[in-house]
Amino acid sequence: MAHDDDTQALDRAYQPSPGLGVAVSDPAQNPGLPHHRERMTDKDPKAEKAAVRTVYTLFYLSLAGSIWAVAAYMLFPIESGALIDIRYNNLFIGLGIALALLAIGLGAIHWSKALMSDKEFIEYRHPTRGRDSTRAASLKAFADANEESGFGRRVMIRNSMIAAVVASIVPGVTLFRGLAPFSTEEDPEAGDPVALLKQTMWDKGVKLVRDPDGTPIRAADVTLGSAVHVIPEGLNELGHEGGLLEEKAKAIVLLMRLRPEQLIESDDRKDWSYDGIVAYSKVCTHVGCPVALYEQQTHHLLCPCHQSQFDVTEHAKVIFGPAARPLPQLPIMVDDEGYLVAQSDFHEPVGPSFWERH
Structure with a gap:
């Protein structure tokens, strides 16, 4: 009985109040296009x-x-x-x-x-069929x-x-x-990108100096886990007129120090490093961005442009990303005064890998 009373109360609560009607309108009519105003x-x-x-x-x-x-x-x-x-x-x-x-x-x-x-117009949808009439309509x-x-x-x-x-x-x-200069009779290799990128300012006995102040680097001052931005000695003396930007773009190097036992070196490169110190080109072998992000714990170098990663412990080989080959390694040694110097130039062209290489 109590249940019936509750049901009746709910029915009364949902009944419309006296005097309130519910209007049922006709379906919405198409208002048509607005009045066209000529320009x-x-x-x-x-x-x-x-x-x-x-x-x-x-x-x-x-x-x-x-x-x-x-x-x-x-x-x-x-x-x-x-x-x-x-x-x-x-x-x-x-x-x-x-x-x-x-x-x-x-x-x-x-x-x-x-x-x-x-002028406004209405385009009605219709089934698309490849009949002659459809083609004629398209034309x-x-x-x-x-x-x-x-x-x-x-x-x-x-x-x-x-x-x-x-x-x-x-x-x-x-x-x-403008990506490469023209060849001339005096310098026929001037327009050859392989020749341009194969020779840099690095040579036997050239000191490694800090970028940009040009301070020579002693091997004893390179701490474990550090990464130093390096240029060849004499680069800053070129000036803009002497091709400083062009030479720096090819010769920039990143110097890092690891424990010697962490390096996995091939027999022909064991003397390219010194007491765990290695030097690699900063020019990414993908499209030439500067590889300057060094992760101390994993010993990985990261290119910020397209996320190529290189393993410093094993000749900067590619471990991730679109780069096609390892970073070129600069052979280094120590002179009589304890300064780091190059043994020679890079043994391969620096930079992107899409040019033909000999």
Whole structure:
């Protein structure tokens, strides 16, 4: 009986209050398309012509930006090493490329908003079938798009856009040419990347000095577990005009000290280290990033760009990542005064592995 009373109370609680009705509306109706408001370029032929001039002027401005980027590359050669050339090279090439890409974007947006058809339409979904009628409809869709955009009949806009897009690629192609200098009659190997990367400033008796202050390094001062950034003695004296940046990019070295018993050395390299001290090129053999992250406990070197890892205990062999070969090892020894010096140059080219190597 108590259960029936509770049920009746719940029923009363959920009954609508007197005077409150529940309205049942009809299904939502399609409101249709909003009222179309014509643009000035649709109503005024002068405004349309002005918009056309604006669009192809922007495309020609993009073309001028691409040409200027190439000209700046030639006017301010970064290979000269002069600080003013390096600054202006980066500044003016960047401004030229930025202008080229920005003008293409603005021109395309203005074209679509001011000149292309802006009439709203509904495209109903239907099953896709490969019949002749479907193909004909597809061709008609391309023809309609061409008519609405004006691509086929607006010759100035079309040609200027094509010229701007093609020219925007030229600065990038031009910059790639600077990756290696030209060969000359005096130096036929100047354009050969293998020859360029095989010879560095390291030679027999060249002292290992700290980067960047150039302080010579005594073997006794290299502590266990340390990693020292090293350059060859005399590098800083070259200056920018003498090719300091180019030589440093090839000759940078990382010096580490382990316990001698931790080193796993092949017979032909046992004398390349000194009392657990080893020296390896800092230039990653993947794409040339500086390998400068040393983990003392695992004795691993990490390249921060693409996470290649090298095992310092075993000739810096690759243990992880996209690098294709170990880091080149610099043979070292100690002179009569206790300073670390090179036994010779690297025995192989430094840097990335994608060039042919002999």
